[in-house]
Structures are given as C-alpha cells and as structure tokens.
Amino acid sequence: MRALMAHREIADLEAKIRHHNQLYWDNNAPEISDYDYDALVRRLRELAPDSAVLEAMGPSRAALGTPFRHNEAMLSLDKCYSPEELADWTASFEGEVVGTPKFDGIACSLHYDEKGHLKVAATRGDGQVGDDVTQNALRIKDIPRRIGEGPREVRGEIYMRLSVFAKFKEEGMANPRNLTAGAVKLKDAEKSAAYNLSFAAYDIVGTDDQTQEAELERLVRLGFPPVDHVRVPKEKAFEAFEAFAKRRPTLDYEIDGVVFKVDSLKEQRRLGETAHHPRYALAYKFQGDAGISTLREVEWSVARTGAITPVAIVDPVALSGVTVTRASLHNVAFIDRLGLTLGAKVTLVRRGGVIPNVEHVTEPGDRPVEIPTTCPSCGGAVTRIRDFLYCDNPQSCRHAVIGQLLHFSATTDMLGFGDVIVEQAYDAKLLTGPQDFYTLDVASLMKLDRAGEKLAKKLVAEVDKKRVLELAVFLRALGISELGKNVSGILASRYRTLDAVLAVTEEELAATHGIGETIAKSVVQGLAAMRPTIDALRAHVTFAEEKAKAEGPLTGKSFVFTGKMVAFARSEGEKRVRERGGDVLSSVTKNLTYLVVGADKSGPKSTKEKAADKLLGQGATLQIIDEDAFLAMIQSSG
Ligand SMILES: [Zn+2]
Structure with missing residues (x-):
C-alpha cells in the first residue's frame, strides 16, 4: 500500500516538474515561485533519486535562434534558503568566498576569438545547447565587441535595469526578466536594442588567474562594467548575504539572491561538480x-x-x-x-x-x-x-464609468475630485463621461450631499484650469489600455495634433520605434471606441501644442508628403508647412488639403497616391501637387 502511494506521488511530481519546466523555459511564464519549484525537485530527489526527470531537467530544445552547443556545460547553481544550508556548504572547503548579486535575468555565454573579437553569444538554454543571440548581444552597450585578449569565454547575465523597466511597468508589463527573455530573442536587432538591456559578467574561462576575485577584476580591465561583489572569510558568508538583502531595495536591478563562490580557483577545481551543479558555488535565494x-x-x-x-x-x-x-x-x-x-x-x-x-x-x-x-x-x-x-457595456456601467472619471480627473490633475464627489455626481447624472467635467456648474454641484458653495466653486475653478491640455496628457487621460505615459508621449511628439493621432493606422503605429503590434492594436481600436467621448471633449478642450503653433498663411491646410523628394528633404518640407501654420498628417484622409508627390518618379505609384486617387474618385476635394507647386506655394507664403 505504502509503495503504491509513493509510486503515485512520484508520477505526480514528475508530471508537475515537466509542466513547470516547460512553462519556465519555453513559455517564459512560470506559474510557481522558484522556491516552490525547488521544493518539488527536492521531494522527487528524496523519493526517486534516479528519476529520468531529474536527469533531463531543463528546457526542451525547440527554441528560437540557431542552436549553439556550449563547449563546457553551463550548469545551474545549487540553491539554498537558510543559514544552516549555507553553513553545510561552507564546511566542505577552506578559505574565502566571493559573493555577487544573483541577477534575475537571462544567463549568456560570450565567445571571443584569438584576437579578442566577439564571435558568438548564446543563451544558457538547457545548459548544453543554447540559442545564438549574437546579433542582439552586439547591441548591448555593456558587452565589449572586442577585448584585449583571446580566446576567452565570458559568462554573465543579460538583464534589464529597473530604471529602464519603469516605463514598461507603467504599461502593465509584469517583470523585467520576461521582457529581457523576449527582447533578447527578437529577430529584429533594432527592436531588441530598443529595450536597452544590460549585461553583468561574472565568469571568465581560459585564464591563469588564481582567484575568483582576480577574474572579476580582469573582466573590468577587459571592458565589462564592474559587478558588485564582496570577498569574505567563509564564516562571514551569511553576514554578507544579509548585507546584500538590506541593500536590495536600493539596487537598480532585480536580484533574487546572492551567489557565493569559493574564491580560490584551485579549491574550486578540487571541489569539482555534480551532474547538475558545480560544488564550489551556491545561490542563497531570498524567500518572499x-x-x-x-x-x-x-x-x-x-x-x-x-x-x-x-x-x-x-x-x-x-x-x-x-x-x-x-x-x-x-x-x-x-x-x-x-x-x-x-x-x-x-x-x-x-x-x-x-x-x-x-x-x-x-x-x-x-x-x-x-x-x-x-x-x-x-x-x-x-x-x-x-x-x-x-x-459588455463599460460606457454605461457605473463602476467602469466612475473609474474612467477618476482616471481623467487624476491624469489631468483636476484637484478635489475624490471618490465620493465623483460617485455622487455620477449618480446625480452630472458626470456621465469625462466631457461632463467641463459643463459642471456651481448650482448643480451644490445639490450634492457633500458639496457646499466653497467646494463647488473650487471644483469649477479647477476644471477651468484644465481647458488647455497637453496632447500627451489628454491621450493618457482617456484611460485606453496600453495608452500610458510612454506611448502617449510618443504619439504626441510624433503626430503633434489630435487629428493626426486619430488618423494613425494600426500598421503604421506598429512600425513606430518602441511600439509593437499588440500595443498598436489596443491603442488604435481604443481610440476608435472612444471616438464619441473624444469628439465631445473637443468642444471644451484645446491643446497646448496647437495653441502655441504658428498662425500663418497655411493655417487650416493639411499636407501629406509621399515619394522621394528631389529639391528638398521631406523633413525640411514638413518644417516649412508647420512654420506657416499648416498641419502635416501621416496618412491620406478625405479631409486632407494637399498630397505633395516627390519629383523622383522612378518607382511605382505610392500607396498614399493610390489612396488619394480613390478619394478623388469619391468626390474628395484634396489636391495632388508636385514639388514645384509646393515650393511655389511656400515661396509665395513668405
Ligand atoms: Zn457592468
């Protein structure tokens, strides 16, 4: 009976570990904490030390990038969670230990050739075979393309600084590790570079250094950023761990523990490794x-x-x-x-x-x-x-609308609109959507339970201060999913007017630096769904950018440029239009005034020209003009 139960538990553990391995390695979406995962592995090791699952631990091999076989396996580190386990480990050797932060990133191996040129960068993968990520590693500023010696293998961690992650966090990304894992495998090196990843080097293979610390110092001489580390007698390892734990909130990167290594490389060689872990290193992990x-x-x-x-x-x-x-x-x-x-x-x-x-x-x-x-x-x-x-009906759902109202007033910085006032105003039908802020009056506000004359006047005055908004603030205040601080800032600086923003297509936005397909879809569809609210708001709000814009002979006229310009750079043409009060749009719509076509006719008709032809066929009033006509217009308008 007992044997049967154990058998069942083993099968159950094996299935769970396989499942979580796949989530962790293939999907980069672990469901359980490392701590819980390790508990499963330990239990299995206790019950069935020979289980094939323990042998095969690590990812499956179907991953992005060309497979790269590591010369020397990149073993994972053994982990511990208590001072007792740490003490057990330090009892197995003599001398000092070096402690470094355990970066929560993607382990990576860099291969430099005899001349010291970076030849290959590969992820750890399953420890034996990783993915080639050289093209993206070359774009990480912390990774020198050339070091003064070779051949060398440098090992370390690709990670994202928390200061870089901040803007992604605002857009709802869960953690920097997942973003890093995704970014490092992007096919487009340009897009990968946009994630501004960092690298921490902690190992170098093939030197005649005597100690771990000497290796860390060598890495700095070779051009890698220094990695925070301490060297202490092994008895002081736990104190060193506590010191790192204390500093953790001040670091600009996420760490999930401290890695200890025996400082003497001779001692390291003596200790050797098991099939899974080096014996000379241990990761002491934080427990949440x-x-x-x-x-x-x-x-x-x-x-x-x-x-x-x-x-x-x-x-x-x-x-x-x-x-x-x-x-x-x-x-x-x-x-x-x-x-x-x-x-x-x-x-x-x-x-x-x-x-x-x-x-x-x-x-x-x-x-x-x-x-x-x-x-x-x-x-x-x-x-x-x-x-x-x-x-199904957020526009008429009490909590959703109240949430939207609170978001609008908070984002535009209208003071005094707390939960209670907004809820009451919603229930009294004074506020049914963000546009209603602008028609609030003292008399109706005073009918609410909480609002005396003084507060009512203050609220109306607050609203009046927000009749001119920066475009980026306005966009963010709409509360559209994915349209956070970063994306609204990009939209406002690139397109400059609300009309231009509303004319942007998913395709065009997805191609914009720093914005992917998912975000583009959410933003464009969100703007379309909010269109009635946006139109209602426009009756009350003007934009700081448009107010500041030059009034001039081209005010009220809009321009789109297409094709290759011969007489002037496109950006120059756009500048001239804006200086004279005109708008530059990014796509052809029926409200467009002029489509300016470049003089270089070597290519076929552009998509924009075709779109303009079609609109003309439908009776639109836009004009297609060439470079000369445009230049004449600019000259005659000063
Ligand atoms: Zn509802």
Whole structure:
C-alpha cells in the first residue's frame, strides 16, 4: 500500500516538474515561485533519486535562434534558503568566498576569438545547447565587441535595469526578466536594442588567474562594467548575504539572491561538480515574505476598462509586519490555474507592494468559486476574452464609468475630485463621461450631499484650469489600455495634433520605434471606441501644442508628403508647412488639403497616391501637387 502511494506521488511530481519546466523555459511564464519549484525537485530527489526527470531537467530544445552547443556545460547553481544550508556548504572547503548579486535575468555565454573579437553569444538554454543571440548581444552597450585578449569565454547575465523597466511597468508589463527573455530573442536587432538591456559578467574561462576575485577584476580591465561583489572569510558568508538583502531595495536591478563562490580557483577545481551543479558555488535565494491563510470569499470589482477582476478575501494574516486580509488574484483564468476553492488554505506572498499575491493552494477547500455571469456593477452581460472577464457595456456601467472619471480627473490633475464627489455626481447624472467635467456648474454641484458653495466653486475653478491640455496628457487621460505615459508621449511628439493621432493606422503605429503590434492594436481600436467621448471633449478642450503653433498663411491646410523628394528633404518640407501654420498628417484622409508627390518618379505609384486617387474618385476635394507647386506655394507664403 505504502509503495503504491509513493509510486503515485512520484508520477505526480514528475508530471508537475515537466509542466513547470516547460512553462519556465519555453513559455517564459512560470506559474510557481522558484522556491516552490525547488521544493518539488527536492521531494522527487528524496523519493526517486534516479528519476529520468531529474536527469533531463531543463528546457526542451525547440527554441528560437540557431542552436549553439556550449563547449563546457553551463550548469545551474545549487540553491539554498537558510543559514544552516549555507553553513553545510561552507564546511566542505577552506578559505574565502566571493559573493555577487544573483541577477534575475537571462544567463549568456560570450565567445571571443584569438584576437579578442566577439564571435558568438548564446543563451544558457538547457545548459548544453543554447540559442545564438549574437546579433542582439552586439547591441548591448555593456558587452565589449572586442577585448584585449583571446580566446576567452565570458559568462554573465543579460538583464534589464529597473530604471529602464519603469516605463514598461507603467504599461502593465509584469517583470523585467520576461521582457529581457523576449527582447533578447527578437529577430529584429533594432527592436531588441530598443529595450536597452544590460549585461553583468561574472565568469571568465581560459585564464591563469588564481582567484575568483582576480577574474572579476580582469573582466573590468577587459571592458565589462564592474559587478558588485564582496570577498569574505567563509564564516562571514551569511553576514554578507544579509548585507546584500538590506541593500536590495536600493539596487537598480532585480536580484533574487546572492551567489557565493569559493574564491580560490584551485579549491574550486578540487571541489569539482555534480551532474547538475558545480560544488564550489551556491545561490542563497531570498524567500518572499510568505504566509498561509484561508480563503473566505472572492470579491469582483469592475475597472475603468470594464475588466472584472477577482480579489481574494482571506482571514487576517501578518506579512512583513502588516496584517493582510485581501490578496490579488489578477484575472479569472488565474482562479482556474490555481485550482482555487472557497475554504482553501492558500499561500500568500508579499513582494514590495501593498497587496500580496495568492501564490498557490496549500490545501483545497470545499466549495467552488462562483464566476460571475453578470456584471457585479451594472448587472449587464459579461464576456470572457482569453484570461479576462469584461462587462459588455463599460460606457454605461457605473463602476467602469466612475473609474474612467477618476482616471481623467487624476491624469489631468483636476484637484478635489475624490471618490465620493465623483460617485455622487455620477449618480446625480452630472458626470456621465469625462466631457461632463467641463459643463459642471456651481448650482448643480451644490445639490450634492457633500458639496457646499466653497467646494463647488473650487471644483469649477479647477476644471477651468484644465481647458488647455497637453496632447500627451489628454491621450493618457482617456484611460485606453496600453495608452500610458510612454506611448502617449510618443504619439504626441510624433503626430503633434489630435487629428493626426486619430488618423494613425494600426500598421503604421506598429512600425513606430518602441511600439509593437499588440500595443498598436489596443491603442488604435481604443481610440476608435472612444471616438464619441473624444469628439465631445473637443468642444471644451484645446491643446497646448496647437495653441502655441504658428498662425500663418497655411493655417487650416493639411499636407501629406509621399515619394522621394528631389529639391528638398521631406523633413525640411514638413518644417516649412508647420512654420506657416499648416498641419502635416501621416496618412491620406478625405479631409486632407494637399498630397505633395516627390519629383523622383522612378518607382511605382505610392500607396498614399493610390489612396488619394480613390478619394478623388469619391468626390474628395484634396489636391495632388508636385514639388514645384509646393515650393511655389511656400515661396509665395513668405
Ligand atoms: Zn457592468
């Protein structure tokens, strides 16, 4: 009986480890923490040390990029989570240890030839075979293309600085590691370079150095940025770990622990390695601040986008000194993935933020979590799109609209519009959408419970201050998914007017530096869906850019340039138009005034010319003019 149970547990563990391996390596989307993953591996090692899954641990080999076989396997490091385990390890050798941050990035090997030229960069892959990522590594500024000696193999980690990640975070990206993994495998080196990745070198193969620290110093001489490190007697390793842990919040990169290596390379060679790990190194990993509690209910709230998101309500539990009763469940699919049931014991982990995450189910509960079939705010229909549940009618859904109103007032910096006032104004039908801010008056505001004359006057005055907005702020205030600070800034500086922004196509936006297809789609479709609101807002809002724009002979006229200009550079032509008060658009629409066609006629008709021909056929009034006519117009208009 006992043997049968163990057999079942082994099969179960093997299946789980395979599943999580694939998520981690192939999909770059781990579902469980490293800590939990390691616990599974340890348990399997206990029960079945000979399991084939332990032998084959690591990724499958079907990955992007040309496969590259490492000369010497890139082994992963053995891990520990407690001072006792660390002490067990340090008892196995003599001397000092060198501690470096354990970067949470993508391990990579760089091969320099006899002349010191970078020949190949490859990811770790499964340790034996990685992916060639040379073209992208060449664009990482921390990686020297040439070092003063060779042949050498340099190993390190490609990662993204938190200061670089900040703008992606604002757009909803989950973590820098996933972005790094994606960026390093992009086929387009230009796009990859746009992610501004960094590299930390921690190993060099093929020198006659005597110590780990000497190798780190050599790497700096060869042109790699210095890696933060300490060298301490092995007895002081835990203190060194604590010192890193303390400094962690001040670092500009994510670390998930500290790597210790025996300093003496002679001692390292003596220790050697197992089939999986070098014996001379150990990664001491941070444990998130975790706790276990019982799930009592799941609350559903409606965001301004109409997304209906679940929040776990749990029995009070202390995490890093704070009593927690709510935890994030992200989206409806997450509940399925966790196998969450009411009454379940769940592990919660708090990582910096205020609200912790539910990491996994420790012990199943007894009742299923009910997924809403109607919107908890407006009672209307809901639709599930991939991982998310949405209210079908966010424009008329109380919580979604209130969320949108609060977002608009916060983004445009209208002071005084707190939750209570906005909710009351919504219920009194004073605020049904962002455009209504601009028609609020003192008398109607005073009818609300909370607003006396003084507050009402202050609110109206606040709104009046925001009748001129920067285009980027206006775009961001719309609350369209993916149209955050970064993307709205790009749109505003590139297209300059709201008309030009509204005329942008998905295709064109996707080709813009720093914006991919997914973002382009979300932004263009979001703008189209918001069009009635945008048009209503335009009656009240003018844009700082347009106000500042020169008034001139071409005011009210719009231009699109196409083809190759012979007499002047296109950018020069655009500048002349703007100086004279005209608008430069990026695509041909029926409201366009002039399409300027370049004099170089060697190629076929451009897409823009064809579009203009078609619109003319439909009765549009635009004019197609050549370079000469354009120049004459510019000269006659001063
Ligand atoms: Zn609703």
